[in-house]
Amino acid sequence: MTAMVFPPSSSVSLSKFLCYYLIFLVVIADDGSVLRAPITSVTKQIYFPEFSRSLPSINHGVKLLGSAKIASEKGIIQIPDPSKTEDMRHQAGRAIYAYPIRVFDPHTRTPASFQTTFSFRLSNHTLPSFYDENPEEAYGGSGLTFIVAPDEFTVGRPGPWLGMLNDACSNDYQKFVAVEFDTRQNTEFGDPNDNHIGINLGSIVSRATINASDLGITFKDGSIHQASISYDGRRKWMDIWIGSSKQNFVQKSAFSGELDISPFLREYMFVGFSASTGNKTQIHNVLSWNFTSTSPAFLRLPAAETCESKLLINNFPSEEEKPSTTFVVFVSVSALSLAALICLYFNGKRRKSATVLHDLKPRPRPPNRPRRFTATEIWSATRGFNEHEVLTSDSSGLLCRGTFPNGCQVAVKRFTRQFLSSVNLDRRRFVKRVRLLCRFKHKNLLPVRGWCYDNREFMVVYEYLFNGCLDKWLFGVGVLPWTRRFKVIKTVAIGLSYMHSHQLFHNNVRVSSVFLDVSFKAALGDFGLGDLVGVDLARTQCRDVFDFGVFVLEVVSGRRRFESNMGSGSSSCRRSESIDLLDFSWQMHERGQTMEVVDRRMGSGIDPDQVVRAIQIGLICTLNERNGRPSMEKVVRYMDMDTPLPELSASRPKLLIH
Template identity: 55%
Template sequence: MNNSTASEQGEYGGSGLTFIVVPDEFTVGRPGPWLGMLNDACENDYKAVAVEFDTRKNIEFGDPNDNHIGINLGTIVSTKVVNVSDVGVSLKDGSVHRVWITYDGPQRRMDIRLGKGNQEDYPPKPIFSESLDLSPYLNEYMFVGFSASTGNHTQIHNILSWSFTSTSQAFLRKSSKNELPRSFMIFVAAVALALALFLGFYFISRHRRNASKLNTSVETEIHMPRPPNKPRRFTFSQLASSTRSFSEIELLGSDSRGEYYRGKLSNGSQVAVKRFSAQFLSTHGSDKRRLLKEIKGISHLRHPNLLPVRGWCQDNNEIMVVYDFVPNGSLDKWLFGAGVLPWTRRFKVIKDVADGLSFLHTKQLAHKNLKCSSVFLDVNFRAVLGDFGFVLLGAESKQFESAVCHGADVFEFGVLVLEVIAGRMREEKEEGNPEERNLLDYAWNLHQIDEKVKLVDRRMGSLINLDQAIRVLEIGLLCTLNENKGRPSMEEVVEFLLNMDKPIPELPRTRPVALFPYNSANTGLCNAYSCTF
């Protein structure tokens, strides 16, 4: 397509490009609007510094036009704005532009110079040169890069060349007579950011006529607008409306904790709403503050193998959790239904679940409800963990729960691995062979007689790497060992799955007398399959 120029009405064009300094490498790049600078994973006090090359006018953010450079400090609303039309530059005419950004730490001053692509000399006059204190928005270590995003419009950005330099020097400053005496103060004396880059904005636009506009509300506090998908608190009436008053038509499933409903929010987003039952809240969720704290803690996490929590509700003595809706549904429908998942996808599911659990554990959190029905498959059949337990069933205290929840997750992961390999539930119905009803018992019995191959789902046929499946099965059994008898951490499990040549600890030749998901047999936390003698 040909290069083009946007009209004065701003009907065409994408949003532009941003040079950004952020505290981590995870939040930038998530799906969403706002040039990719801020999204639902960002905290309210998110520290970031950005220089945006904005080619779309957003009135709600105070943009002067669709051709400006903005300096953003921890928010999508620009603290300083430069209208580059005043210097005869168009950021989206297909030309190559060269930009120099310099920040003087001791002087707290930023300069921005703009030139043409073939300009080698340093422009003598900056288009922006003002005092600006970046220190409140910078950590000791930051990540430097670029971000961009589009909506119904497209735009191609080419970074032809760029460089970044940062220098710092620390020294002691003596206190003056007018200052309170201090033993010493060490501070960063100079931080200089020098950026030379070619920005090629090749404009390709496609305007969708008759497209309906989302009816989004702007926060009254315009300096800190909320990203559209940021987890938030819902009212009971909002969730009741989205689920047709919790109609049976929208019911997706249920368990001992409550019921799942499909919902549609006012902005058109499809969600899944977990409504905790009154019985669960009265027995296991009596400490509602603790439950809500766990919900909010997990809602801030973002990982490819975790189902995002969109919000929660605490209203009318109800507690609900709102998740993204996954059209492919939960893993149990694919494992125990009419279809057959091939081994390659089953193995990928196991690795995905392990990655998600390992990430949770590094954040000192746990799933606490791991089973096939709490693992979901997205459109690419990537496994994502959802339906978090938030509290461990039967745990009598927070201290005890925090001590055992990671080990319990590993145990449940081991049982889930057996389910995925066998293609059957952990507890079969009464009409099954009594010796095979309990999957964990059956797997250990097969291990004792060295016939683990019998556990592998025959429906997968010959298209299976049998040696690989047996090794994964052994990793699953390893996870069900008692914690003081060799149960690995999820970090170790991930290593075993990623490096299939890495030796795993040898399993005991006979089944342990008792298998516990927790440290002690006297906790009262055992169930039919996990505390057998």
């Protein structure tokens, strides 16, 4: 028998005692071997014959992410939600079961066995006006995916990514298994055609593809399709069947073969559906769904770290010294009974004495209320501000993504000490500024979740939007269409106007301060700090207007204010090694060549009237204060195409604030 040394009784909490108790109650056979617990199984069943908000199981069991909706009147799930946007392009969403399911046993490395059947229909959406000229380009989408996902809050990129993943994901987040019913051919991903089934293991490139046309199935014909997916975890074998209402739902085998999905699974994951649209529109409807899984499991004992302490274990006695099993049990029960009495006694004393001590930890707050975080919490969430978590940076500090143990993601702004010194900001003024920002809520402003002033660190914690900062989408990956850019400009204008109307200022308006959610809706965040003592509110708000003007020009042109070359500008300007975007925009305005400012990567899918108006608003906002720089309230009105703009002088102002 093993001998166990307990820590002093006064330091043993009741939870620790129970943990020791479970570890100690190991049945030891006469030969000294430990008898293993029996094998059991974990089974989960999901059944949704329809989707309606009137059913409690739907309200509690289905979680919607991104552009996903439950259409109760039809009893279906729709991705994307056609009621919340006029432009159905570049949307992504997920509908998943709200609770994690055990899909993998880490000790035996065995995946769960599961079987799922669901019916779906892919339907076209009413054509928006911008497709009037080329209606044949409108119909179609990227398809629907059944997915086993690592978390319940992530939505991938729209378009060919089918909402499964995006290029910002780390390797840790590429653990997923999916079966896609794809209606677009993306040759860069190896798609055989625009009507196929694909099996995806941790990658957007399918491990195996099946031509649905060979089965007499056409996903885009508007009929209802029924898919069945079965996986045998012990044999590592997958079967996929597909049927159509046009064929009386007679299911045909689409795939049957060996497939090891264990490298792409965690112990607990989420199951459901993801879908997206790109340049073409499509509504992905899920009509019904059932899912059953069975995972092997052992009745395991808690690990040593679970008890928050290491046990001191002596060597086993020699064979002739081994006591009998009966004696072991007797000693164990006696020792544990005595330990229980001692634990309860000292716990009672500690509870009495604790009433006179002050609690040094922050008082608990509701989950959505801003609170003070410790530096340790934030350091752990950001993995020590790992370079892979950095969203953007500027002269004031770093903005990093963080993930707390409960899975909640945040964006953390960590200010440099040089910046804090330059703005003469101390702890009292910092907290005053942050708490003031926490009081105001607006859909176009990024919510502040908390702050940290600990160990000479000053940090602000914001809600995290999955598509990150706008600058990544303007100057990095992909090309934002004009419709998105115009909506971003309007969103920021409204958010700034709201702040100014409540006697606030932003003091850091730039493209890196604008964040995009999974549907590319924008929110203004990363609020600037500064010395609040003796601040000239009117002048600071006026500076916000100027910065907004530069922001508009950067969004329209797709380039930063200061760059080594123009990129999207005229050929004559490309010859210049470096040029100020603001100066360049005024030059083009003076020459009557305003369209030269526009990002050419957007192609012909722009509204010239909107583009010219946006550039003019940007120039008006950069006028000298005495020359008619407008308030943000007026700027919001100018965003209305029917509101006349003030006359813009052909000559740029002589003095510009840099």
